[in-house]
Each structure stands twice: as C-alpha cells, then as structure tokens.
Amino acid sequence: MGQGQQEQVATSLAGAVSEEISASLAPVDTELERRYPGDPGTRQPVHTVYVPGDAFAADTICSWGDQALAALDEHAPDAASFAAVLGLSEELAEPVHSRVRAKLEREPVEDLRVDFEDGYGPRPDTEEDEAAARAARLIAEAYRDGTAAPYMGIRMKCMEAPVRDRGIRTLDIFLTGLMEAGGLPDGLVLTLPKVTYAEQVTAMVRLLEAFEKARGLEPGRIGFEIQIETSQSILATDGTATVARMIQAAEGRATGLHYGTFDYSACLGVSAAYQASDHPAADHAKAIMQVAAAGTGVRVSDGSTNVLPVGPTHKVHDAWRLHYGLTRRALARAYYQGWDMHPRHIPTRYAAVFAFYREGFEQAAARLARYANRTGGDVMDEPATAKALAGYLLRGLDCGALDIAEVARLAGLTRADLEGFAAPRRGDLTVSGT
Incomplete structure (x- = not known):
C-alpha cells in the first residue's frame, strides 16, 4: 500500500450494540459521577491547629x-x-529558612479548629454556651478584618449518647452566631470526632440539613470532617471497611478524614510510649482511609506528635527533628495535612513542607513541560502522572513553598494550565495507557 493511500476501515458490529451497552451502563456512569467526583480542586491546608x-x-x-x-x-x-538541626542541604537552607520566617509573619496558621471536645472537656452548660458564642463572634470578626486563617471552625463533641445533646447544642450556638454575624464564611470547617458507626455520620447530615432549613441556606452548604479515632471506624464487625460507608453516609458533605493518633492507638492497646503516627497500627489505619477516600473528593489528614519543642535548646532540637521527620514521612505517603499541637511545632511543619516541594519542583516542572509539549524525555509520563505532577506544583504554590513565577519559568505553564492538568475529565486518565 502506498504511503499516501487511504486505509480501509471495516467493522463487524452494528451500531445498536454500542447503544445497548451504553444504555446498560448508564446507571454505573451515574454512580461513578456521584460516588467518585474527584478532588474538589480547592486548597488543602498543610495542617490543622487545635485550640x-x-x-x-x-x-x-x-x-x-x-x-x-x-x-x-x-x-x-x-x-x-x-538547616543543621533538620539536616537540610546547603541549597535548601536559605530558601526554606526565609520562607518559613515569611510564612510565620504572614500566615502562621492555615487551618484552626476551636476545640470543644478532648481539648476542652466537660464544663458547665452555661460556660460552654458562652465559649461557643464567643468562638462564633471572634471567627466572624477575624474574617471581616482579614486576620482569619484560610480555614476555621470548631470540633464539637461526638454523637455518642453521653455527650450528644451537648455537642448538638454547641454546634447550633456556633453556627447561629456566625449567621447572626453576617453568614457562614467560605473557610468554615467542622469536625465530628470519635465516629464509630456510619449512622452517626447520617445523624450529622440530618442535623446540618435541619440547620440549613431553619436558616434558609442552600441544601448541602455545610460540610464536615470525620475524625477516625476508633478501631470500629476502620473495620466493622462484618469485616468491611467502616470508613468507606461513612463517606457514603455523609451524602457528599464529608470534606476530610482526620486520623486521631492517640485515641486510635489507645483503642488498639498500644502502650503510651509507642503511640505515634509512624506506628504500624497507624500506617494500617491511614492506608485504609486513603484507599476509601480515593476519588471521592474527601481528603485524608495525618495525626500529630505529642512531643513538644520546649525546654533547653537540645530538647527543642530533638523535638523539631522528630516532628520534621514525621511530617516528611507523611508527605511521601501522600498525607498532605496533619495536626500541630503547639506553636513551636509550626516552624518544622513549614520547613518540612517547603523542603518537600522545593527539592522536587524543578524536576516536576520539567516533566510536566515535556508532557505538555510532547517532547519526550527519559520518563514516559501518562495523563495520571501529569495530574500528580500538576497537583504537586499547585500544593507547593498554595502553601507558599513555591512562586508561580519560578514554576512558569521552568514549565512555561500558568496556574490555569496546572489546574487543567490536575483536574482532567474522567476518561482522560486512561486514553494513553493504564
């Protein structure tokens, strides 16, 4: 056949076959879109601070x-x-240190949760009522005057019988206070702790539905995080993954799964000295959380360390090295968020995050540029990898580890380009490979 000759194309199936298959799979298509909408494409904070x-x-x-x-x-x-404390390379020392200082001056906290659960404990009702109302007033004022963290909210008490009514009342007071002060802020985040049954998630959904109806809000306006702190939240009595059912029970309102290091460890009988986010029990729980959440738009957060950077310098340095190492370990495992329990934890939180993105961004930008320009290279990347590369660069930009100018210089791409690669259409991820 000559080079310019048109190829003859023949088929054997009638067009009705494809139509019948598409009709039979229509319910599955709908289910895929509903259950696995993909990442929301919004900023994910690198940490949550509990106060x-x-x-x-x-x-x-x-x-x-x-x-x-x-x-x-x-x-x-x-x-x-x-750099000497954390083992940073000479190349990273100055940019990480200067960016950490700038971050602490500009935006020291990315996500703050006012705690009415373990960090607050049982109080007289009048005292908790007043604290919840004050939290609403202060958060509303912070968003008005520009001093708020990007994300703020409360952790209420759980849905277990002894504290259920108290938790519901605190949430009602807090949300009502925000509404009275001008409305719910875009950065509002709520955390439901110690969830053991999917029915408790359903109860939270019904509670938020009732509030939205009472205040004339759009249905589905209020989302919440599910805190994973018990063995029952990972594995049900029938051997299935409870956390997967919890995500579905949230009816699209779940925004995150937060691992509770110490409650979960204690639930499994781990001795206090070994309760840590890198314990095998923690790795098992978070791996199940990660798989259950994949594709659902629900994000996974690591836990915290309770070793505080306080005391003499050598003690502070030891605690910093521990925290830095745990944060880097979590980032490598795709847990892009964690908890910080003390102000002195946040220098090493940002140091770990900034080092993670800065040490890899040149290679990521170059690979994405080659993919975008179809120029090839020593790695054959596919759409799914391009999505991961773009997501990596976007997370680095969001937290302040990277600047769009340096990414654009290396990749020749705008932020809009990155967002396009990070959120491809469902079928696009499989067009060129597995």
Missing part, C-alpha cells in the same frame, strides 16, 4: 506566629543553624 474553646482569643493566630518566630530566634536564629 481549646476557653483558650481561643482574637489574637490566637498572631500569638502562635509570634511564639514560633521567638522559638526560631532562640534556638535556630539563622538559616545555617536551622
């Missing part, structure tokens, strides 16, 4: 930043000393 309801104040975020900067000034006053 007890009675300790939360108008200057909490500023205070955390000031305390973190003071710790740096005292225990690692320059790039070289900070």
Whole structure:
C-alpha cells in the first residue's frame, strides 16, 4: 500500500450494540459521577491547629506566629543553624529558612479548629454556651478584618449518647452566631470526632440539613470532617471497611478524614510510649482511609506528635527533628495535612513542607513541560502522572513553598494550565495507557 493511500476501515458490529451497552451502563456512569467526583480542586491546608474553646482569643493566630518566630530566634536564629538541626542541604537552607520566617509573619496558621471536645472537656452548660458564642463572634470578626486563617471552625463533641445533646447544642450556638454575624464564611470547617458507626455520620447530615432549613441556606452548604479515632471506624464487625460507608453516609458533605493518633492507638492497646503516627497500627489505619477516600473528593489528614519543642535548646532540637521527620514521612505517603499541637511545632511543619516541594519542583516542572509539549524525555509520563505532577506544583504554590513565577519559568505553564492538568475529565486518565 502506498504511503499516501487511504486505509480501509471495516467493522463487524452494528451500531445498536454500542447503544445497548451504553444504555446498560448508564446507571454505573451515574454512580461513578456521584460516588467518585474527584478532588474538589480547592486548597488543602498543610495542617490543622487545635485550640481549646476557653483558650481561643482574637489574637490566637498572631500569638502562635509570634511564639514560633521567638522559638526560631532562640534556638535556630539563622538559616545555617536551622538547616543543621533538620539536616537540610546547603541549597535548601536559605530558601526554606526565609520562607518559613515569611510564612510565620504572614500566615502562621492555615487551618484552626476551636476545640470543644478532648481539648476542652466537660464544663458547665452555661460556660460552654458562652465559649461557643464567643468562638462564633471572634471567627466572624477575624474574617471581616482579614486576620482569619484560610480555614476555621470548631470540633464539637461526638454523637455518642453521653455527650450528644451537648455537642448538638454547641454546634447550633456556633453556627447561629456566625449567621447572626453576617453568614457562614467560605473557610468554615467542622469536625465530628470519635465516629464509630456510619449512622452517626447520617445523624450529622440530618442535623446540618435541619440547620440549613431553619436558616434558609442552600441544601448541602455545610460540610464536615470525620475524625477516625476508633478501631470500629476502620473495620466493622462484618469485616468491611467502616470508613468507606461513612463517606457514603455523609451524602457528599464529608470534606476530610482526620486520623486521631492517640485515641486510635489507645483503642488498639498500644502502650503510651509507642503511640505515634509512624506506628504500624497507624500506617494500617491511614492506608485504609486513603484507599476509601480515593476519588471521592474527601481528603485524608495525618495525626500529630505529642512531643513538644520546649525546654533547653537540645530538647527543642530533638523535638523539631522528630516532628520534621514525621511530617516528611507523611508527605511521601501522600498525607498532605496533619495536626500541630503547639506553636513551636509550626516552624518544622513549614520547613518540612517547603523542603518537600522545593527539592522536587524543578524536576516536576520539567516533566510536566515535556508532557505538555510532547517532547519526550527519559520518563514516559501518562495523563495520571501529569495530574500528580500538576497537583504537586499547585500544593507547593498554595502553601507558599513555591512562586508561580519560578514554576512558569521552568514549565512555561500558568496556574490555569496546572489546574487543567490536575483536574482532567474522567476518561482522560486512561486514553494513553493504564
């Protein structure tokens, strides 16, 4: 056949066959879209800070930043000393240190939860009522004057019988206070702790539906995180993954799964000295959470360390190295968010996050540029890998580890281009390979 001759194409199936198959799979297509909508494409905070309801104040975020900067000034006053503590390369030392300091001055907390559960404990009803109302007022004021964290909200008490009514009342007071102060902020996040049965998630959905109806809000306006702190939330009595049923029970309202390091470890009988986010029991739980959440739009958050960077310098350095190592370990496992329990944890949170993105962004940008331009290279990337590369760069941009100018210089892509690669249409991920 000559090079310019048109290829003859023949088929054997009638067009009705494809139509019949499409009709038979229509319910599956709908189910896929409903259950697995993909990542929402919004910013995911790198951490969540918990502050007890009675300790939360108008200057909490500023205070955390000031305390973190003071710790740096005292225990690692320059790039070289900070890098020496954490084992950063000479190339990373200055950019990580300068960006950490700038972050602590500009946006020390990305996600703050006013805690009315374990960090608050049982209080007289009038005291908790007042604390919930104060939290609503202060958060509303922070969003109005521009001092809020990108995400803020509360952790209520759980849906178990002894504290259920108290948790519902606190949530009602808090949400009502926000509505009275002008409406729910875009960055509102609620956390439901100690969930053991999917029915408790359903109860939370019904509660939020009732509030939305009472206040004339759009149905589905309020989402919430599910905290995974019990063995029953991972494995049900019939051997199935409870957490997967919880996501579906949330009816599209679940925004995250947060691993509770210490409650979960204790539930499994892990001794206090070994309760940590890198314990095999923790890895098992988070792996199940990760698989259950994949594709659903629900994000997974790691837990925390309770080893605080306090005391003499050598103790602070030990705690910093531990926290930095745990954060880097989590990032490598695709847990892009965690908890921070103390202001002195956040320098190493940001150091770990910034190092993770800065040390890999040049290679990621170059690979994505080759993929976008179809120029090839030493790695054959597919649409799914392009999605991962773009997501990596976007997360680095969101937290401040990277600047769009340096990414554009290396990749020749705008943020809109990155977002396009990070959120392809469902069929696009399989057009060129597995």
